[in-house]
Amino acid sequence: MRFGKKKVTEGEESRTKYNAKKALLNLETESVVEISNQQVKNLRERGLDPDRLIIFDSKLEAKYYLEELLPLVREQSVIVELQPKFTLVPKFEKDGMKHQAVTYSPDFKVTYFTGKVLLIDVKGTEDQKFPIKRKLFDYNFPQFPPLVVMKYVKKFGGWITFEEYTLKKREENKQKKAAAN
Template identity: 55%
Template sequence: MMRFKNKRQDNGEEKSKYNAKKTILKPDGKIHKVSVSELKEMKLRGLPEGAIVFDSELEARFYRDELKPRIEKGLIQVEMQPKFTLLEKFEVKNDKQHIKHQAITYTPDFKVTRLATGKVTLIDVKGAEDQKFPIKRKLFDSKFPELAPLVVMKHCVKFGGWITIEEYTKQKREEKKIKKDA
């Protein structure tokens, strides 16, 4: 059995890899959440012109709020979900075993290139980090030292909107310390 095999809900509807709905960003800036099966039907009929499909609502909101205005001004170019191989596939063979290991890959949400300087920034948008993310992040930084470190963004209204995960962690610590001292 595959570890992240698509599962069916009780109503027979498919769930995506992480049990989240897909999100469509329409040209007018409206965000529409759809199930995987609804998305398949929409693709068969044809998505609205200029609509973009995202894996999560957070990704769509980050694109709409932060990236799209800068794209429209001609400041940046954005590539969606570029794929990086962190460890190539390999086989282990000995007298008793023959084990095949799949490649380990990492796909950030956005590759942003500043058109004036050519500087590349890789951005991942997260609500929360899963267990394997810190390991993949370290592998990524180790394998691709020529690239700037990965930027992980989080949306938190109380801290002013879109902030890096490091800034979020720092502010949460400060908030906790203030509560403890009070």
């Protein structure tokens, strides 16, 4: 069963495609809790109050919003749009075979009141598809600055870009190698 959905057995939690639960941020208490897809569905059916609760695809996204973006939103210096959708390759048909569109949704579109726009993606690790989607995005949307990919690394001081993380890891590995010799 290569492309089919795995059946969820009783008692088993439903997960997103990256095997991470959704996260619910309560803006009043500033707390983040993991929730199942069924709980998300129930919340949406009852009517989700966006001034009180926000649903994120992962706990890491909710943590970034809470720690980095919410203070800026509260001081009214930015507008944050959650998961804007960009079409990288439109749907098309070739020799009778239909191909779906290739889309990309960064986690946050942050618009400063100065007009500056940042597209931010929060990742624990980069998957294989991401570098290709990043190149397609940069090619198709030259009006936007390059994507900012954030990672939380406690030993490096918290939130850093993937580029900074890669440089610091290389430096750390060089130091370990030098110390071993």
